[in-house]
Amino acid sequence: MCGIIAARVADDATPFLLDGLGRMEYRGYDSVGIAVRSAAGRIETVRSVARVDDLRALAATAPAADAVTGVGIAHTRWATRGTVREENAHPHADCSRRISVVHNGTIENADRLRTTLERQGHVFRSDVDSEVIGHLVERALRVDPDLMLAVQIAVAQLEGSWALVVLDARDGRMVAAADGSPLVAARSTRGDFVASDVGTIAEWCETFVPLRDGDVVELGEAWSWSSEGIAVPVPFPTASPFAQTAVDLGAHPDHMAKEIDEQPGVVADVLARVRHRTADGSTWVGLGLPPFDRLAVVACGTSLHAGQVIANTVRSLGGVPTDTVVASEVEHVVLGPGTLVLAISQSGETADVLRALDRLDDRHPVLALTNHVHSSLARRADAVLDCHAGPEVGVAATKSFTAQVVVGVTAVVSALVASGRLEPSRAVALVDDLARLPERMAAAAVVAADRVPLLAATVRDAPGFLFLGRGPGLPYAAEGALKVKELSYRWAEASPAGELKHGPLALVDDGTPVVVVDHGDPRLQSAIAEVRARGGFVVTIGGAGSDVPAVARPADATDLAWGRSVAPWGPIEAVVPLQMLARELALQLGCDVDKPHDRARSVTVR
Structure with a gap:
């Protein structure tokens, strides 16, 4: 700010x-x-x-x-x-x-x-x-x-x-x-x-x-x-x-478009830095942090969604209990012994995150995940992970989200290897899959560029949106909803698909846009059927056959080290069409996508 x-x-x-x-x-x-x-x-x-x-x-x-x-x-x-x-x-x-x-x-x-x-x-x-x-x-x-x-x-x-x-x-x-x-x-x-x-x-x-x-x-x-x-x-x-x-626009019409396009390159750069130090645990050892039995993510907004992805990964792969803490609500949280605090902030100056650290017990070591290694958060932490996203001018975070996810995920994979919770051979397979992410994100962007403009025009006049996901897909649904709110000033609610019948379905009427992050969980189909039965306009972002096919699914799940059809960090590439949808919707409504009202980068008010 x-x-x-x-x-x-x-x-x-x-x-x-x-x-x-x-x-x-x-x-x-x-x-x-x-x-x-x-x-x-x-x-x-x-x-x-x-x-x-x-x-x-x-x-x-x-x-x-x-x-x-x-x-x-x-x-x-x-x-x-x-x-x-x-x-x-x-x-x-x-x-x-x-x-x-x-x-x-x-x-x-x-x-x-x-x-x-x-x-x-x-x-x-x-x-x-x-x-x-x-x-x-x-x-x-x-x-x-x-x-x-x-x-x-x-x-x-x-x-x-x-x-x-x-x-x-x-x-x-x-x-x-x-x-x-x-x-x-x-x-x-x-x-x-x-x-x-x-x-x-x-x-x-x-x-x-x-x-x-x-x-x-x-x-x-x-x-x-x-x-x-x-x-x-x-x-x-x-x-x-x-x-x-x-920080120059180049040939792009706005900074958000430029930073969406930069995501495959950012991810490739991050992986080039950390890939060979992830599977052997050396990334984690180099941080000098003590062993931990629990992980508590402390963050706000987009960084909180990235933290949820990281928490899902360490919990799924290593059975590590996790807490996801909204930084402004930290006074209502009690952390157990052996907890490592992962504090996430793009700017490293987010006041709610810094204030949360003031209120947490000093016995809990703090690992900062930030794009600014000389920030207040970095100085406060016991160790720092650099996102390496480069400057992000658009206020609504895009490439910093994917950088936070990839840096955080590789760090916790390294921690699990270092602690003996994950076999190095399995970590190698996981990192190999991540290495294909830049290509998948670039392909998702090509498909979205073709389909999103017409899709946005179809839902442009809707007063609000519902976003659905399950399991590892849920943080991406939440991030998609946040982007629509930030940029187009329309209400947008994210919900677990299984919660539809417990309240959110009441929001669905004829033509209500419902965006589904479909990463292959078959239970999503029943939620989609419920929405369509009430006249909702369903938009699926997922694999082949989706309205916006953006999520890579292997033909044979047994080829994957984790034995299922989606990685524990979920469908990262789905965030590209979600960002592009929010941006296109905002542009068609005449909104400034780089500088949305009531939003600023680096919220430092205390």
């Missing part, structure tokens, strides 16, 4: 700020703004409650009192506190407009601080918690003129989470700070940059340094770095994992 970029370059900072905002607009798109220091020592601020393209046009036509410099900050907002209006857009200023601030996170004691500051004569112009930061810095500067010290004093008074950058109009000094929210700093021949994520600055910087909780950094000719108020050497930079081309 929300994105920050700051730049200190030789020329006008405005193009860098606008380009950076465009690359991370997926993080928030309720409002945007930039603040650039002028040569006369003032801040030129432009804000908009529209998108980045609108801000770009406003910045191009805004009358500038003075020539601007190469120092500036910018922000794209996803509203959490305060309505969507220009006054609530970042950057925010202090009373004198000397200090300008951009902030991600939540200041939990903002109301108390605001009351105190107002009593001292400070005047606020917005409803948002972030504005208190500028006034705290302003107050500290009255005592000591050093900006870095003022920011340290200010953040010491905050409770909650923050990633922030403060700009001083008088001298152009710029200070960044972070605690509980992601921020990276980078230096290259183009200049110095600060951003919420590495992909934003990948075009200009080959290395970066992630800020850790409690860090305060001044960017200048030489960087000044402090941790918990103590001066420390500048950390050694890390090579950027993202090439700029990864």
Whole structure:
């Protein structure tokens, strides 16, 4: 949620700020703004409650009192506190407009601080918690003129989470700070940059340094770095994992289409990294985690569905008891002894997941599964699995879901081998089957591209959808329903097929679309018959003869190491037509598939 970029370059900072905002607009798109220091020592601020393209046009036509410099900050907002209006857009200023601030996170004691500051004569112009930061810095500067010290004093008074950058109009000094929210700093021949994520600055910087909780950094000719108020050497930079081309659309009409198409390649890359270390247990041994008797998945949304697939796999193959925990409901869960916690978050900054870890017993080791190995979640965990999905700009997760599934599944297969619960020869056969997944996903995409547009047109006017699955197919039905809700704003409910007669069947009327993930379980046929008997419009996604044939089924189940017609991780390739159906439906309804309303990547509110 929300994105920050700051730049200190030789020329006008405005193009860098606008380009950076465009690359991370997926993080928030309720409002945007930039603040650039002028040569006369003032801040030129432009804000908009529209998108980045609108801000770009406003910045191009805004009358500038003075020539601007190469120092500036910018922000794209996803509203959490305060309505969507220009006054609530970042950057925010202090009373004198000397200090300008951009902030991600939540200041939990903002109301108390605001009351105190107002009593001292400070005047606020917005409803948002972030504005208190500028006034705290302003107050500290009255005592000591050093900006870095003022920011340290200010953040010491905050409770909650923050990633922030403060700009001083008088001298152009710029200070960044972070605690509980992601921020990276980078230096290259183009200049110095600060951003919420590495992909934003990948075009200009080959290395970066992630800020850790409690860090305060001044960017200048030489960087000044402090941790918990103590001066420390500048950390050694890390090579950027993202090439700029990864966030460009290329020939694709939108990022979601691009990222759906990238899934076979992502899976192939993941398997190339882990395949030969899965069947012998070495992947698991390398994590350095203790043996476990139970697995508890803690996640939200799409990551929760990926976790259900992983839990199904370890339970089916190794007989390991599992718990699937909705992160926001963790206070109602009691974990047994010997439980390993698998915490899953694409961004590694999901507040509900981080809060869940705060409430769990420290005796339970934590394995993080994330696409960002420098995230808050990764720092909190005892071991980390990297999804290797690359940057995902579309807000509705696609390739990160399949990457989470494949990385998580291979990790637990490796764990079962290492613990003696699974024979290495059987693990080899399982991994060999996974190796054919990229080809199956690519084939599913070809079929879906031909059939989904007409299918979406047929169900476009339906008020809602029902998704059905059984056993290992159920998480994919749930993920398909979630995608329809996220993108088309229609209700969509996922249900086990066997539960139809216990309530969901009441939703089925003439023409009600019912999407069935058919992975070959013969009991699904009775559910399909019940739906058709009530006039429901059944869409099957499965093997040959399905409306969208996407699920590979071997002709002879005895050829499979697990002795049945579907792998324990279920029909992964079925997620491709499910994603494509949700996207096509949304497009036909005129919705923005990359930036659905009320949804943002990296939900970091605490």
